[in-house]
Amino acid sequence: MKRFTLFAALVFLSGAAGAAEKAAAPSPFQRSAALFQSKCAKCHTVGRGDRVGPDLKGVTERRTREWLSGFIRKPADYLDKDPEAKKLLEKFNGVRMDVPGLSSADADGLIDYLETASAGGAAGGTEESALAEDAPEERITLPEEGRRLWVPGLAGAFLLAAGAALAWRTAGGGPAAVLAVAALGSLYWSAGGRARHHLLGDQQGYEPAQPVAFSHKTHAGTLGVACLYCHHGAEKSDVAGVPSTNICMNCHGAVRKAAGQAGPSPEIAKVVAAWERRADPKGPRLEWVRIHSLPGFVHFSHRVHVNNEVRCQECHGPVQTMERMRQASSLSMGWCVNCHRLAPGAAPTHWKRAGGPLDCAACHW
Ligand code: HEC
Ligand code: HEC
Ligand code: HEC
Ligand code: HEC
Ligand code: HEC
Ligand code: HEC
Missing domain, CATH: 1.20.5 (Single alpha-helices involved in coiled-coils or other helix-helix interfaces)
Incomplete structure (x- = not known):
């Protein structure tokens, strides 16, 4: 897990290949930026609004360095005693910031990073590219959902x-x-009945109920969590993978209710229960219903597409607006091939290369 978050952080920071070389000799600033991405970015942004915790843009102006350093190293002490911290705790629904023991050098580095990033410096908005926010004019495979014949x-x-x-x-x-x-x-x-019934093998629009009412709209949209934070396989292997409860617990260790709820959320409680009894073979499991699925005789790899900067949304539709996950594209052979046929002029400019293979053996082996 640790290795992954660091890896994801480096990718966010470099945005491209070359991450490995940079990792060889990071400057102290880069180290702090990576630390921020791995330890803090799941709850904070710099200049992109409140998430689980407050937007940290300009925090170095609102607070003294001593206060920040103390708070970052020992949030629990401050949340119990310091009046400013108590006010924040109330504002953020009682979610207690929790970070495992950072040294004062780490905290200093993070404060420098926050100062620079607040001023619009280097790494301020880099996670954004990983989230691949809506760029409708660049989306080429229109999710054909709702199309009525x-x-x-x-x-x-x-x-x-x-x-x-x-x-x-x-x-x-x-x-x-x-x-x-x-x-x-x-x-x-x-x-519209077509959207509810399918010819054999056509799963477009499939939107099954899941064991927990997990919302991509909340997590990937409102909270702005990067897709790769949860689906890290997409970048380095054929399968994207669905996250384990560990990843949920990075936040739900602390977050037990949604905004506006009086008591703990029963949906989050299911996640916590699955995690707490993870070693118990009879314990509850989160058995997510698989949605996208190609027949076994087709070979598909996420890695090639994702590394070519084809965005998740170009194939999966506007996931960050989906309350419940659904299959936005048909995943038919024509769908793959039509995109592979796009010539450099017609393909979205953010791709590194246009044109995928058209020979049968590329997809069938
Ligand atoms: C689990 C989510 C979470 C993580 C991880 C987290 N924070 Fe926080 N942070 C919060 C919340 C929530 C608050 C508001 C106080 C409270 O309710 O605990 C906060 C408050 C703060 C504040 C005070 C902001 C202000 O306006 O005065 C600073 C500074 C801060 N966090 C920095 C960090 C840094 C640096 C890291 C990474 C080392 C980090 N946080 C990691 C949730 C988190
Ligand atoms: C906080 C973790 C988290 C984030 C962030 C997240 N997902 Fe997911 N994703 C899940 C979980 C859990 C499931 C399984 C439950 C479901 O289908 O809703 C899932 C399912 C999916 C599926 C369907 C898998 C299947 O069974 O076919 C796709 C596609 C997907 N996510 C794409 C994305 C994209 C694209 C983003 C970014 C815009 C994203 N996800 C962000 C946790 C996450
Ligand atoms: C980056 C932090 C983060 C991660 C990672 C995360 N969540 Fe959440 N989740 C939240 C926050 C914050 C809320 C509350 C949002 C709100 O206030 O509406 C939430 C809300 C929810 C809710 C809605 C609760 C309700 O009753 O409305 C569910 C269910 C949920 N999360 C499940 C999951 C699952 C399952 C995972 C792992 C696949 C996960 N979360 C990973 C931060 C996170
Ligand atoms: C070129 C189109 C394309 C892109 C880009 C793409 N996907 Fe997929 N995705 C698919 C197809 C096709 C499947 C079904 C794969 C199968 O059944 O073998 C799938 C399946 C999935 C699944 C469920 C099965 C699995 O592999 O774990 C998840 C989760 C997922 N995608 C997430 C993502 C995320 C996150 C991104 C962006 C980082 C992304 N996808 C980018 C086409 C794409
Ligand atoms: C949104 C456009 C798009 C869609 C949809 C798409 N692809 Fe691709 N695919 C590409 C591009 C662009 C490349 C070239 C990548 C490169 O050269 O790095 C590619 C490359 C490939 C490759 C070559 C991998 C390699 O090792 O060189 C395979 C195999 C492939 N795609 C299979 C599929 C399959 C199967 C589907 C449908 C389930 C599909 N693709 C859907 C855009 C797409
Ligand atoms: C870019 C990837 C790709 C290429 C290239 C490709 N196919 Fe396919 N093919 C698919 C996918 C994906 C499916 C599954 C479609 C479905 O389930 O509806 C498929 C399905 C099929 C089927 C099953 C019938 C059907 O339509 O469901 C046959 C037969 C087939 N392909 C033959 C070929 C032949 C022959 C070629 C070369 C001329 C070829 N394919 C090239 C992706 C590809």
Whole structure:
């Protein structure tokens, strides 16, 4: 876990390859920036608004260096005794900042980092690129969700209704009723029923209930947590992976209720229960329902796409707005191939390379 957060931090900071070389000899500033990303960024931003904790932009102006250093090293002491800290605790719903023992050199470095980042310096907004915030004009695979096949559906319904009327006159009630039902079915299909029923293998729009009401809108949208923070596999392997409860507990160790809730959230309690009894084979597990799934004879790799700067949202749709996760794209062969056909001029400019393989063996082996 530690190794991963540091790795993710370095990637956020460098935004590209070259992370490895930079990691070889980081300056003290880079070290503090990485420390911030790994220990603090899950709860704080610098200049992008409050998250779990307050926006830290300009904090070095509102507080003295001594106060900051003390608070960062021993938040618990301050939260118990210091009047300013108590006020913050109240404002942030009783969530207690909790960071494991930092040295005073670490704290000094972090304060320098906060000062520079507040002034719009180097690493202020770098997580943003990892979150790949909406850039609709650059999104090329339009999530076809909600697309209604009005023309063929209505034409079909019309023909069937006409057939029913004709059958009523010539063949009697039985065949007419069959055709009338088919006409109604076709109307339903064209008006959106299609999104709920699927031809074999087509899972577009699939939106199953999950064991915990986990919201990407809250986590990836409002709180601005980077996709790779939870799905770190996407960058270095074929599969993106769904996070283990450890990752949830990085925050839910402290966060037990959502804004506006009077008592602890029952949904978060399920996460905590799964984590607390993780060693117990009979304990509760979070068994997430798998949504996206290609047939076994197709080879797909996240790593190649993600390292080419193809954004998650270009394939998965506006995930950061989804209360419940759903499959936004069809994942059909045509969908893959149409994107691979895009010539450099037509492809989004943020990609490193346009054009993917079209030969059968690239995807089928
Ligand atoms: C688990 C979430 C969490 C983590 C991790 C975290 N903080 Fe906080 N932080 C908070 C919360 C919440 C507050 C508001 C006080 C409270 O309720 O505990 C806060 C308050 C602060 C404040 C005071 C802000 C002000 O306006 O005066 C500073 C400074 C701060 N944090 C720095 C850090 C640094 C540096 C790190 C990383 C070493 C860090 N925090 C890690 C949640 C967190
Ligand atoms: C706080 C952790 C967290 C963050 C941040 C997060 N996710 Fe997820 N993601 C999950 C969990 C947990 C699941 C499984 C539950 C579900 O499907 O809602 C999941 C499921 C998914 C799935 C569906 C997996 C399947 O079964 O097919 C996709 C796609 C996905 N996330 C993409 C993203 C993208 C894109 C982002 C960034 C915009 C993101 N996630 C940010 C935790 C996270
Ligand atoms: C970066 C910190 C962070 C991480 C990591 C995180 N959460 Fe959260 N989560 C929060 C915060 C903060 C809230 C409260 C949001 C609000 O006030 O609306 C929350 C809210 C929730 C809620 C909604 C509670 C309710 O009753 O409305 C659920 C469920 C939840 N989280 C589950 C998870 C799961 C499962 C994971 C791991 C896959 C996870 N969280 C990872 C910070 C985090
Ligand atoms: C080029 C399109 C594409 C991009 C870009 C992409 N995905 Fe996926 N994703 C897919 C496909 C296709 C599947 C189904 C894979 C399978 O069944 O083998 C999938 C499956 C998933 C799953 C569930 C299965 C798994 O691999 O664990 C998660 C979670 C996920 N993606 C998250 C992400 C995140 C996070 C990003 C961005 C960092 C991302 N994806 C970028 C196409 C993409
Ligand atoms: C949004 C556009 C997009 C979609 C959708 C997409 N790809 Fe790609 N894919 C690319 C690009 C761009 C490359 C070239 C990457 C490079 O050269 O680094 C690529 C490369 C590949 C490669 C070559 C990997 C390698 O090792 O060189 C494979 C295999 C692949 N894609 C499979 C798929 C499959 C299977 C799907 C559908 C399930 C899919 N892709 C959907 C854009 C896409
Ligand atoms: C970019 C990746 C990619 C390439 C290149 C590709 N395919 Fe596919 N193929 C897929 C995916 C993804 C599916 C699964 C579609 C689904 O489940 O609906 C698929 C499915 C199929 C199927 C099953 C029938 C179907 O449509 O579901 C056949 C047969 C097939 N491909 C043959 C080929 C042949 C022949 C070539 C070379 C001309 C080729 N494919 C090239 C990605 C690819």
